Amino acid sequence: MFRRMLRLGWGRGQDLSVRRLSIRKRGSTLDWNGRVSEFKKKIRSILPGEDRNPLYDTSHLPPERCDVVIVGGGVLGLSVAYWLKKLEKRQGAIRVLVVERDHTYSQASTGLSVGGIRQQFSLPENIQLSLFSASFLRNINEHLAVVDDPPLDLKFNPLGYLLLASEKGAATMENNVKVQRQEGAKVCLMSPEQLRNKFPWINTEGVALASYGMENEGWFDPWCLLQGLRRKVQSMGVFFCQGEVTRFISSSSSMKNTSGEEVNLKRIYEVHVKMDHSLEYQPVECALVINAAGAWSGQIAELAGIGKGPLGTLQGTKLPVEPRKRYVYLWHCPQGPGLEAPLVSDSSGAYFRREGLGNNYIGGRSPTEEEEPDPKNLEVDHGFFQDKVWPPLAQRVPAFETLKVRSAWAGYYDYNTFDQNGVVGPHPLVMNMYFATGFSGHGLQQAPGVGRAVAEMVLEGHFQTIDLSSFFFSRFYLGEKIQEHIII
Amino acid sequence: QLHIHLAQVPLPAERGCHRHATPEGKGPLQDLGENPVFQSLVLYFHSSSLTFSPPPRPIWDLSSDCSECPLVGLERKNILGEQSLHLVAAIWNGSTRSIHGLGGAVAPEGNQKKKTLLQFLAGYFYDVEYLREYLLQNQMLLLHKKNRSLAHISENYGPYITGAFFILHLGGAVRFQNKEWIRLNKRGQFPLEFLKFQKVPIEAVDASGCDINYEGLDNLLPLKELQSLSLQRCPYVDDWCLNRLYPLANSLQELSLAGCPRISERGLASLHHLQNLRRLDISDLPAVSNPGLTQILVEEMLPNCKVVGADWAQDLKLEPEDQPQDRANPVPT
Ligand SMILES: Cc1cc2nc3c(=O)[nH]c(=O)nc-3n(C[C@H](O)[C@H](O)[C@H](O)COP(=O)(O)OP(=O)(O)OC[C@H]3O[C@@H](n4cnc5c(N)ncnc54)[C@H](O)[C@@H]3O)c2cc1C
Numbered sequence: 001m002f003r004r005m006l007r008l009g010w011g012r013g014q015d016l017s018v019r020r021l022s023i024r025k026r027g028s029t030l031d032w033n034g035r036v037s038e039f040k041k042k043i044r045s046i047l048p049g050e051d052r053n054p055l056y057d058t059s060h061l062p063p064e065r066c067d068v069v070i071v072g073g074g075v076l077g078l079s080v081a082y083w084l085k086k087l088e089k090r091q092g093a094i095r096v097l098v099v100e101r102d103h104t105y106s107q108a109s110t111g112l113s114v115g116g117i118r119q120q121f122s123l124p125e126n127i128q129l130s131l132f133s134a135s136f137l138r139n140i141n142e143h144l145a146v147v148d149d150p151p152l153d154l155k156f157n158p159l160g161y162l163l164l165a166s167e168k169g170a171a172t173m174e175n176n177v178k179v180q181r182q183e184g185a186k187v188c189l190m191s192p193e194q195l196r197n198k199f200p201w202i203n204t205e206g207v208a209l210a211s212y213g214m215e216n217e218g219w220f221d222p223w224c225l226l227q228g229l230r231r232k233v234q235s236m237g238v239f240f241c242q243g244e245v246t247r248f249i250s251s252s253s254s255m256k257n258t259s260g261e262e263v264n265l266k267r268i269y270e271v272h273v274k275m276d277h278s279l280e281y282q283p284v285e286c287a288l289v290i291n292a293a294g295a296w297s298g299q300i301a302e303l304a305g306i307g308k309g310p311l312g313t314l315q316g317t318k319l320p321v322e323p324r325k326r327y328v329y330l331w332h333c334p335q336g337p338g339l340e341a342p343l344v345s346d347s348s349g350a351y352f353r354r355e356g357l358g359n360n361y362i363g364g365r366s367p368t369e370e371e372e373p374d375p376k377n378l379e380v381d382h383g384f385f386q387d388k389v390w391p392p393l394a395q396r397v398p399a400f401e402t403l404k405v406r407s408a409w410a411g412y413y414d415y416n417t418f419d420q421n422g423v424v425g426p427h428p429l430v431m432n433m434y435f436a437t438g439f440s441g442h443g444l445q446q447a448p449g450v451g452r453a454v455a456e457m458v459l460e461g462h463f464q465t466i467d468l469s470s471f472f473f474s475r476f477y478l479g480e481k482i483q484e485h486i487i488i
Numbered sequence: 489q490l491h492i493h494l495a496q497v498p499l500p501a502e503r504g505c506h507r508h509a510t511p512e513g514k515g516p517l518q519d520l521g522e523n524p525v526f527q528s529l530v531l532y533f534h535s536s537s538l539t540f541s542p543p544p545r546p547i548w549d550l551s552s553d554c555s556e557c558p559l560v561g562l563e564r565k566n567i568l569g570e571q572s573l574h575l576v577a578a579i580w581n582g583s584t585r586s587i588h589g590l591g592g593a594v595a596p597e598g599n600q601k602k603k604t605l606l607q608f609l610a611g612y613f614y615d616v617e618y619l620r621e622y623l624l625q626n627q628m629l630l631l632h633k634k635n636r637s638l639a640h641i642s643e644n645y646g647p648y649i650t651g652a653f654f655i656l657h658l659g660g661a662v663r664f665q666n667k668e669w670i671r672l673n674k675r676g677q678f679p680l681e682f683l684k685f686q687k688v689p690i691e692a693v694d695a696s697g698c699d700i701n702y703e704g705l706d707n708l709l710p711l712k713e714l715q716s717l718s719l720q721r722c723p724y725v726d727d728w729c730l731n732r733l734y735p736l737a738n739s740l741q742e743l744s745l746a747g748c749p750r751i752s753e754r755g756l757a758s759l760h761h762l763q764n765l766r767r768l769d770i771s772d773l774p775a776v777s778n779p780g781l782t783q784i785l786v787e788e789m790l791p792n793c794k795v796v797g798a799d800w801a802q803d804l805k806l807e808p809e810d811q812p813q814d815r816a817n818p819v820p821t
C-alpha cells in the first residue's frame with residue numbers, strides 16, 4: 001500500500017517531500033528488525049496521522065518479476081550481475097535477481113579455492129580472460145568502489161606460477177609459452193640450470209624445462225573478491241534472495257529445421273525459488289536465466305530439461321559439468337622455501353604455494369580418473385596426501401621430507417568432463433538460459449572476464465571484449481573439444 | 489493479497505524503485521530539494537567536477553596536497569559561510585583519502601566516527617551519493633591521465649627524455665649520468681637543458697611523493713641504466729607495481745620504498761628478481777603486518793643487499809595504532 005502511494009506520489013510529482021526523503025537501504029537483512037523500526041519512525045514523520053504499519057518482514061521473498069534471474073551467488077554469478085548493471089544502457093534499466101541457497105557459502109567453490117591467477121594456459125581465450133581479470137583485480141578498488149565503504153584488500157601475492165615439465169612435456173610447454181607470449185602474457189622459460197640458480201630449494205631431477213610467470217600471476221584472497229562483488233552489486237540495486245531454485249516453468253514450441261527434423265524450442269518464463277528451511281516457494285517471472293551454479297550447474301540445466309531427449313540429438317545433450325572433489329592440505333615446514341617461492345606445479349600434477357610468513361604451505365593434486373573420490377560430501381582423505389601428494393612434492397623440494405600437516409579441506413571443482421573448459425553463452429534450444437560455468441579449477445580467476453562476456457551476450461547479442469564463441473554449448477553436441485591442457 | 493505483493497519486495501528494491509522513478513532523460517541532479525544551500529552546494533560540485541581542471545599549482549609544492557581538490561576553490565569563494573566550509577573541507581579529506589583509500593593511508597579524520605555533511609546527505613539522497621561517486625571517478629581519471637604512457641614522446645626523443653619528462657611532470661627529480669639532479673624550477677617550468685641529454689642514460693630517479701602508479705611505470709621501465717630509484721611516500725605505488733620492477737634487475741642497486749602506504753610484504757617478496765640490489769629501504773610501511781619478520785625474510789631473500797627496515801623498537805611498541813598513519817601526505821622537502 002505504502003509503496004503504491006509512493007509511486008503515485010512520484011508519478012504525479014505531487015508529494016515532493018516523500019520523493020526527497022526516499023530512504024536508502026542497503027546491506028544484509030540481518031539487522032532488519034532495527035531497520036524496520038527506523039523505517040517506521042521515518043514513515044511516521046513523513047505521514048502524520050498514519051498509524052497503520054504497512055510493512056512486515058517479507059524480505060526473504062524474492063520479487064515476483066525480474067528481468068534476469070541468476071542462479072548461484074558465487075563469484076561467477078555475482079560477476080555477471082555486476083557487468084549487467086555496469087553495462088546497462090540506463091541506470092535501473094534491468095532488474096537482476098541473484099538466487100543463492102547458502103549465504104554462508106559453506107560449500108561454494110569460491111571460498112574453498114586456492115585463489116590462484118595465472119596466464120599459463122594453452123588456449124588463447126583463457127589467456128585473454130586471465131589478462132582481463134588481472135587488470136580488473138589490479139584496479140579492483142575502482143571497479144568495486146562503494147561510497148563510504150572501506151577499500152578492498154585483495155591480498156594479492158604477485159609471485160607467479162612455476163610450471164615444471166618433464167622431457168615428455170617440454171615441447172608442449174614451449175608451444176604453450178609461445179601462445180601465451182603472443183597474447184601478451186609475461187612468461188619466461190627456464191632451463192634446469194637457471195631454475196637451480198633462482199630457486200636453490202628445488203631438486204631439478206627429471207625437469208627438462210620450466211615456465212615461470214613474471215607478471216600478473218600469483219594468488220589472492222577469494223573472499224575479498226566475493227564480498228567486494230556482493231557489496232558492489234548490492235549498491236547497484238541488484239536483488240538478493242536466499243533460496244534454492246527448484247523448478248523452471250517453460251513454454252515450448254516445436255519447429256522444423258531445414259532438414260525437416262523437429263526441434264523443440266523452449267523458453268523459461270518462471271523460476272520457482274524455494275525458501276530456506278520452509279516449504280514456501282515463490283514463482284519469479286523472468287526474461288532470462290543465468291546458470292552460474294558452479295559445480296551444481298549440471299543439475300540446474302537438467303531442471304530446465306537440458307539433456308532430456310534421445311541420445312545423440314541436441315535435446316539429449318547434457319551439460320557435462322559435475323562436482324569433483326579436490327583436497328587442499330596445509331602443512332608446516334620450518335626449512336621450506338622462503339619468501340620468493342612461487343606457486344609451483346610439478347610435472348606430476350602436485351602443486352604447492354606459500355601461505356603467509358610462518359613457513360606454512362598449502363597444496364594438493366588432482367586425482368586421476370580412477371582415483372576420483374566420491375563427491376557426496378566434503379570429507380578429506382588424509383591418505384591421499386600420504387600416498388599421492390607428499391611423495392612427489394618431497395622429491396621436488398627435499399625440504400618437504402620433514403613436514404607436518406596442520407589442516408586440510410575439500411571443495412568442488414565445477415568440472416567439465418568434456419574438455420575441462422568453461423561453458424559460456426545461451427543454450428541453443430532453451431533459448432533464455434545462459435551459462436557461466438564449467439571452468440574446472442580456474443573459474444575464480446576468470447570470473448571478471450566471463451561475467452563481462454555473458455553480460456555483453458545478454459545486452460548486445462554478441463561478444464565485444466573477448467570472443468568466447470568457442471565456449472558455446474553447441475560444442476558438446478558437435479563433439480568439438482577445445483581442450484585446455486594446463487589444468488592444475 | 490495485494491498487501492503482500494506490495495510489501496514483498498526486499499530491501500534493495502527501495503533503491504531500484506527510486507531509480508525507476510527518476511524521470512527519463514533527466515540527470516539525477518534534477519530532482520533536488522528546494523533547500524537553497526543544498527542546491528547551490530550540489531550544483532557547485534557538479535559544475536566544478538564537470539569542468540574538472542585542477543587549479544594551477546606549482547608542482548614542486550608538495551606541501552599543499554589538497555590544492556587539486558575543487559573544494560579548495562569553494563573555500564575561496566566562500567559561498568556558504570564559515571561553518572559549512574569547515575564541514576566540506578573535512579568531507580573531502582575524509583571521503584577521498586580514507587574512505588575510498590585513494591590516498592591509500594587511513595587519514596586520521598576518517599577514523600573518528602564523525603559524519604561529514606556529504607556523508608550525511610548521501611544517507612538520504614541518492615543524488616548526493618551519485619555525486620560523490622562521480623567526484624571519485626573524476627579523481628581516478630585524473631590519476632590515469634597523469635600516468636598515461638608517453639609513447640609518442642618516446643618515439644621522437646628516446647626513452648631517457650621520456651622518463652625524465654614523465655618524472656619531472658609529476659614533480660620528481662632525475663639525474664643523468666655524471667650530471668646534476670634536475671627538477672622543475674620554482675615556477676613550475678621545465679628546465680630545458682635536459683633536452684640535450686638524449687643519448688645520456690638516466691642513472692637515478694627520485695619520485696618521492698609523486699602520484700606515480702602501475703601504468704606510469706611504463707615510462708620508467710625502459711631506463712635500462714637506472715641504478716637508484718626512490719619511490720618514498722608514493723601514495724599509489726602498490727604490490728602490483730613492485731612486481732613490475734624486474735626489467736630493471738640488471739642495473740638497479742638502490743631502491744627506497746619508505747613510507748609507501750600500499751606496499752605489503754606480499755609485494756616485497758616479488759623483489760627477489762632484483763638480485764643486484766645493494767640497498768633497500770623498507771622502513772615505515774604501514775601495510776606490512778609484521779615488519780620485523782618481514783625484514784629478516786627479505787634479508788634472507790636478497791643476501792647481498794643491505795635492508796634498511798623498521799626500527800626494531802617499532803615491533804615492541806604497545807600501541808601500533810599510534811604510529812603516524814597519514815603517510816600519504818608528502819612532507820615538504
Ligand atoms: C580446491 C579448489 C581450488 C581451486 N583453486 C582455484 C584457483 O587457484 N584459481 C581459480 O581461478 N579457481 C580455483 N578453483 C575453482 C574456483 O573455485 C571455481 O571455478 C569458482 O569458484 C566457480 O565459481 P562459481 O561462482 O561458478 O561457483 P560457486 O562459488 O560454487 O558458486 C555456485 C553457487 O551456486 C549455489 N547454488 C547451486 N545450486 C543452486 C540452486 N539450485 N539454487 C540456488 N543456488 C544454488 C551454490 O550454493 C553456490 O554458492 C578452485 C576450486 C577448488 C575446489
